[in-house]
Amino acid sequence: MNKKMSILGVPMDLGQMRRGVDMGPSAIRYADVTKRMEKLFYEVEDLGDITIKRNNGMIDDTHPLRNLQAIIEVNTILSDLVDKVIKKGNFPLVLGGDHSIAIGTIAGIAKHYDNLGVIWYDAHGDLNTKETSPSGNIHGMPLAVSLGLGHPHLTNIGSYSPKIKPENVVIIGARDLDQGEKALIREKNIKIYTMHEIDRLGMTKVIEETVMYLKERTDGIHLSLDLDSLDPHDAPGVGTPVLGGISYRESHLAMEMFAESGLITSAEFVEVNPILDERNKTAEVAVALMGSLFGEKLI
Template sequence: MSIQKISIIGLPMDLGQARRGVDMGPSAIRCAGIVERLERLKIEVEDLGDIVVGRPENAQKSGTNLKNLSLVAKGNIQLATRVDKIIQGGSFPLVLGGDHSIAIGTLAGVSKHYENVGVIWYDAHGDLNTEETSPSGNIHGMPLAVSMGLGHPDLVNIHGSTSKVKPENIVIIGARSLDEGEKELIREKGIKVFTMHEIDRMGMARVMEECIDYLRERTDGVHLSLDLDGVDPADAPGVGTPVIGGISYRESHLAMEMLAESELITSAEFVEVNPILDERNKTAIVAVALMGSLFGEKLV
């Protein structure tokens, strides 16, 4: 699809995990010049600001080991409604995080508009844990499972039916840190995964070709969920859960450029930029550069 208008919405939430600072991610990305970058591409840009998120001290006890469940659910309910409205208005939703738990709301809003929404999960992690398999209780490690209808009812029932995406419509790219429960779920559900082993062995160009071909034949819209920890921490140090041996800066640009050429992506989010852990806003600058490539920026 040719993108005429992009609507930016931020969810500055750090409640899906334990490290503070990722709530400043949307501000860091704006400071790195995302609006100006997209406007230079002759795309109409509407910045809708940020959703207001409460603090944990105001949260009720949830009776589960899931951290900040009620506030995470509340933030995602608001995000789902906003994303749904953006798409209804004919605009492309670009969501800025915040930790990766915000993908629950993004996909809930997006899924209302597609029969078979596809998901590219660009991440060092699978985020396929549930309350039973999670070692930490951090909800940012659960959004993909939740979006498949697996998890706490307060999360899976956000904005409608429990399952937002079918497992066969998911492609994970860049995985290199998976818990045992996640590995089991990947095998059980037949989720397509390109680990760093496949990227090293096949090359990013072939990985993206296979990903694009796979999703094109089975989906009617594709959401890109890009966690900056998918990129190697040498290039993107400002993330809460860095894992060495990741996708390079240049490989990531190639991936985004190929997605732009495919015209397959219908919504996107960039998450887990943590300025407190960063070096001179380096990770937010990388995020903005990758967004430029995703939306058609070319050298010549």
């Protein structure tokens, strides 16, 4: 991987209703993410946090999407910053914030690749649109938006759409999908490893297949990791916990195998909510997984 890294925090909780996830970047920094990366001989530049204006959380009468305009503004800024990081030759590591920030992250990254691959490591598909979303929460929509599906002001951030192709996406760890998401996965033939496949195949096989699948068809791979992909026992500080998730050790194995592949070109870690956490446990898990992703080894 690129040994020059830029860290960017996006302390936004506007994509959902539960407060606290806006403190995620601070919690991850408190867990010594920069020091961990520097020990792995990365040259780290911390760009700080994007300023987020507070919002009342209401749904506009003209559409069912909560905080739409504010989320557009933040993701437009994020897209521009990530674009600059890549132009400078640095690896972008984005800290969330809720998962709606992936809209801006991917918008800033995908313009630099002809076929960007995306690994969506998450308990949820995040493939809803305003027609299928039960809540109007945009943190359940970023993967759909990146595929060009959804409100045009979201899909056209960065002035192009779509950002990625469905055949270049792999979802890992899903165990809570809405009906509309299931239909879209089948329609677009999106590759997915639910907890059923992880249990049956084992994480080693899942990651081997994921790496081989994306290596053959992409020229860069973005990892979008939602901490609710892990079981709540291992990562309690998330807004939408789902029982029966990926274990801490399985996640380390996945990150270690991604590191060995040398294919990950950008990453984001999202949905750490310190208010719901136990002594910053989830942020520390996030930083530990980053350590494995960026080459940390026991021996």
